Amino acid sequence: MPHSRSASLDARRIAVAVAPALIAAAVVLSVFLSVQDRLPGRMAVHIGDGGRADGFSGQGSFLATALGVLVGDGVVFGGLALWIRPNPGVQRVLAAIGGAVAVLTGWLVTAVLLANTDVSDAATVTLPGTQAALAFGAAALYAAVGWAACGTAQETETVxxxxxxxxxxxxxxxxxxxxxxxxxxRVLPVTGALILAAGIVVCVTTGWAPALPLLLTGTPMTVLxxxxxxxxxxxxxxxxxxxxxxxxxxxxxxxxxxxxxxxxxxxxxxxxxxxxxxxxxxxxxxxxxxxxxxxxxxxxxxxxxxxxxxxxxxxxxxxxxxxxxxxxx
CATH class of the missing domain: 2.30.29.30 (Pleckstrin-homology domain (PH domain)/Phosphotyrosine-binding domain (PTB))
Known part of the structure; x- marks a missing residue:
């Protein structure tokens, strides 16, 4: 019975990590095909400060990149959730994060597609800041729901x-x-040294206050x-x-x-x-x-x-x- 429960929780957590990526990819592809003939050949793909476009790409490149990122999210986080089964607590965190990232990405990609619709000049494309707020809100909501759906770590799941x-x-x-x-x-000294180096660079270029968290993190990682x-x-x-x-x-x-x-x-x-x-x-x-x-x-x-x-x-x-x-x- 414990083994069956553990397997069921594993499957549920993997689904929490993977399902949003697949659904988001299907939604992006569907929206793209439905508005393709209304999109400019040169699309705005990045919205900078002020909500105006500052990065551009062809339709095919945009779609391939978006679908690649979404499918890659599902593969990476689903694979990690499968691989890290002996640690149910971390598995649960990875599943919730992976699903939330897919929701965030899918929302923003769809918003960019709709913002490009019926636009003759991609340079005039704008995206209200409310879209980013809604995207992060949807991702946070999914993370909370996914976290609950993953179930709690059971003692029977421990090694x-x-x-x-x-x-x-x-x-x-x-x-x-x-x-x-x-x-x-071998991992900690390299990681600690990199964090310390980053802290020193930040200290020299920006000041000690923003560098302090990096220095406080990197020092014990290097020493211990x-x-x-x-x-x-x-x-x-x-x-x-x-x-x-x-x-x-x-x-x-x-x-x-x-x-x-x-x-x-x-x-x-x-x-x-x-x-x-x-x-x-x-x-x-x-x-x-x-x-x-x-x-x-x-x-x-x-x-x-x-x-x-x-x-x-x-x-x-x-x-x-x-x-x-x-x-x-």
Whole structure:
């Protein structure tokens, strides 16, 4: 039953993302064919400041571009909604955004077509600002309706945790052990550097005030791109490699069982860094092997890092010892 419900929600979200693009493409094509003989050969295709035309194109080019954008919107957002099924929260956002973009695009393209109708000189074409307001209003309305239609993220849709037969390391009662690895991201430092560079350019050309959001965003993305992951008697500890803070710790008493699995940041968590979604959270810096700890709350905590299987086995052994000690065994 949960699987059937999940499949039904997947199909609904994909439809929310794709249907507006196909409908908008059909409407644009229908309107174009109905007014084609009343359109100028050189159409106004971009309306600039003041509501007057400042960009022009032939009829065929305009239609091909409009249909290409609409169909491309459906393909891209529908494909993303399909690919990101393990993350229902992000899937829902993508579906609502994709449908809203199609509504906005279809409305504006249709408005431009009608504005060109019965015009002898495309340079005289105007488009009232109310059309843009109506287009954004329709897109916002569809986003709200689509968001509701997508349903809520269900716990049954989350990725399952580690195997019930999780491995242990052989460790004597008097022995102690620790495991540590450094993990990093290739995406975050590049993205952070680009944002910082943009912030510096804006600061030089415009001033520090508009550059501040870029600098505040780019700096942590550049600095917090690698982390040291430690598994020992304290549980799982993740600390940035370059600075001592912020440090995240999941103590042993909160860990029911540990395992490892492959994690894809975008598909499973919707991005990189510290991520959270219904039923799961963690530090996700790259695609690949990850420690997967099932917590006493029933949720999952993951950290992408090499040799996650060894860390998980050690955590299971230490967690068992912690439970025996707490029970007085």
């Amino acid at each position: 399952s945790g580690p195997s019930a037969q999780a491995p242990r390391l052989t460790l004597g009662d008097a022995e102690t052990a620790g495991w540590t690895q450094v993990t990093g991201s 791109t690698s982390a040291r992951v430690t598994a020992d008697r304290r549980g799982i500890t993740v600390t940035p490699s370059l600075v001592p803070w912020p440090r995240l710790n999941v103590p042993l008493e909160r860990i029911t069982e540990a395992g490892h699995r492959t994690v894809n940041p975008l598909r499973d968590f919707g991005g990189w860094g510290y991520r959270a979604r219904p039923g799961a959270s963690g530090i996700v810096l790259r695609t690949g092997d990850a420690i997967s700890a099932r917590l006493t709350t029933g949720s999952e905590f993951v950290v992408t890092v090499d040799d996650a299987a060894t860390a998980a086995a050690l955590l299971n052994t230490l967690a068992d010892r912690e439970r025996r000690t707490s029970a007085g065994g």
